[in-house]
Amino acid sequence: MKKSTCFQIFIFFFLVTPRSFAQVDVVYNDLVWSDEFDADGAVNATNWHHQTQLPGGGGWFNGEVQHYTNQLANSFVNTGFLNIKAIKEPYTDQGVTKQYTSARLNSKFAFLYGRVDVRAKIPTHQGTWPAIWLLGKNVNEDGGFFDAQFGTTNWPTCGEIDMMEHGITSNEPTNYVQSALHTPSSFGNTVNIGGTVATDLVNNYHVYSMNWSPFQITFLLDGVAYYTYNPAIKTPSNWPFYAEQYLLLNIAMGGVAGNIPASFTDASMVVDYVRVYQNTIPDTESPTNFTAATGTISGSTVELLLNANDNSGTVLYTINYNGTTTTAAGTAGIQKSVMVSGLVPNTDYTFSIAATDLAGNAFANNPIVLNATTATSTECSGTDTQAIQGNFTTGYNYEFETIGTDVKITFELLDTNQVGVVAYLWKQSPFSEVQMSNVSGNIFTKTITNQTSGSNINYAVKFAFAGGLAVTKYFTYIVGNNCTLGTEIPSKLNTFTFKNPAKDILEIQSELPIDKIEIYSMTGVLVKTATEVKSSIDISALSEGMYLLTVYSGSEKSVKKLLIK
Known part of the structure; x- marks a missing residue:
């Protein structure tokens, strides 16, 4: 594709990108930093730093076995593409000899909030661990570009955002890519993970994206969102993402990526471009045409359907009810669904909702007040077609069953046109994602333990498959409910x-x-x-x-x- 058609590519990107804006909360429009890899040879030293210094003990983390070098063989630009190449070769550095070399690049640019797009092909060889990720600029890591001046904070307190990883999920299907967040509340084998299945990672370029706002972090593959991290109550423990981060590109070898076959010779990650977008134009205009209505209501949730226009492209909604305040950001001109959870069945609620933009400009007639009464929830099993992300052609079966103090949750994808299906259980508040076990076919189950009888729980399921994903609506279930309908008699x-x-x-x-x-x-x-x-x-x-x-x-x-x- 490359650079002789660069202007055409930019126009195409500008036209197609808004199609995914409804999947993120804040839309970032202004290109603030990029590398298009136009000049052949060594990587641009203005943009990138080679991180080669070994951590204490002489080995990289997670049992990895490579040396990171600044050799041209391990990182170079050729015909408009960056190549990061892991090679099987003995190499001695810092008094330590290793049998593999690779490259680990730090961007010399750090930023707070924005969107990152990286178009790349990645290796899937056994034992390789290609990654596109971010670390807090303040991380205390000797040899990192920002360490000498800003390295005051140990990992994981600095926060880590993994845009794309491959090779460390042996239980997943081929071409599965993972995103993850590492925070003081969950790190290492973190529970904050999401993933999806792509098509032919080795031979096809894919655009790996991360949209980071003050409210949530959303990961996208080829413009389609597949995982959002959004703790309901943000603390330094679960949300260290309020300070600048920088980008890293690398291929690690071995360790948690598994054994490296004796036949391995080399593997490359080929990067077409790296682009970072933010919003840089001052905003003085207030939102207009603000509307609010209620949507789906269950025993413990009320859906609020919010919409407003704003020149900035983003509207911030502040919702007050029963002494509680919550915020959500949405794309201007596109209806935003906000699910208020943790409510009491058969109870009246009043919601006061105000619309502003990120610059603090307020809608002239704030707030809008809505009244809603929660239902009495008895839903345990059934079939549905509703989706909160993606869509279902046929639908899905669902079932909630209380077993002692545990709840067994089972979902079956009824769409027969999908391959490589994996399922993840989404907890609504605080949000979490955990992989479900495959029973047979497209039936998946997960048991959550130590639940309180009579309490309300809210769960959805994300089905990921080759080329996309679909997420069910959230279901509210009362723990211990056997959900008899009408005059049904157990028999x-x-x-x-x-x-x-x-x-x-x-x-x-x-x-x-x-x-x-x-x-x-x-x-x-x-x-x-x-x-x-x-x-x-x-x-x-x-x-x-x-x-x-x-x-x-x-x-x-x-x-x-x-x-x-």
Whole structure:
């Protein structure tokens, strides 16, 4: 692609990037630092520092076995691309001989908040650990570019943002890339991780992005967000990301990346560009056309749908309720969904919402006041199609089950057109992400322990797959609830099964004889009745959508959700 068409590339990037803006909270527009790698030869010394000094003890962290060097063989620019190359070769430096060399570049530019885009191809060789990441400018790490002047803080108190890592997740499918945050509250084998599956990392260029605002950090692959870190209550322990950070590009060898095969010779990370965006133009205009409404309401959550225009591209919403204040940033002109969680079922709430921009300019008629009453939540299982990120073509099954003081959560992706599916359980507040165990096919489960009976929990599931991801809506579940519906009586009738979703023909299996089946719309309208059902009924006349399936056997009755496609 490269530099003879640089202007065309910039215009293309400018046109396509806004399509992903709805996935981030603050949009950064102004290019403040970049390297396009136009000059062949050594890397630009104005932009990059070679970090070669070994840590104390003579070895790099995590059991890695490489020397980082400033040799041209390990880092060089060729035909408009930066090459970081790990090589199998004996090399002696600082009195220590190692069998592998590589490069670790520090940017000589540090920044607070913004968006980073790196377009690159990365190696997937066994034992390699390519990474694009950031460290606090204040990190105390001998040999780092900023250490001599600013290195006052030990890791992980300085904070670490891993935009892209590969090779340290052996349990994940091929071409899985991971992002992670290391903070005083969680570091090393951190719980603050997210990932997605890309297509052919070795031969295809992908754009790895990190959007960092005062409120959240979002990671994107090729413009599609796949993980957001946003602690509900930010403290220095879980959010050290209020000071400048700098970029690092490197390939580590061995250690947590696993054994290096004897056949290994070399591997390269090829970088097309590195770009950093911030907002630099002073803003004196206030937001306009501010609107607010309620959306989905559950037993412990109320969704607020907020929208306003602003010349800066970003609107900050401040929400007050019951003595609590929360903030969220959204893209101007695009509806922002804010889910207020941790509420009490069947309770009246008043929300006072103000709109400002990041410069503090306020909407003229602030605030807007909304009233909402939470529902009585009894949701335990069913089928749905709603997504808060991405989209579902068919949908997903979900089930919450209390077992003693634990809750077993099971989700099944019903979309059959996805490959390489992995699933992650999202906790709503405070946000966390943890990988779920695969049961079979696209069924995944995770058990959360030591829960309090009667408490409300809120979870969603992120399905990541080749080429993208989709995230379910958040479900509210009351711990200990068996979620009986209507006059349902626990019995063998509850074990009846049916193909869900269904199309044209509904096939049913039951240990008890079925006397009658009724199908209701979600508004309670009876749309289908069948008696003396053997194994199937014709549903071809029913439109696509969600229904309630009621099955009768003698005096017993059971109700389940049915998705018709």
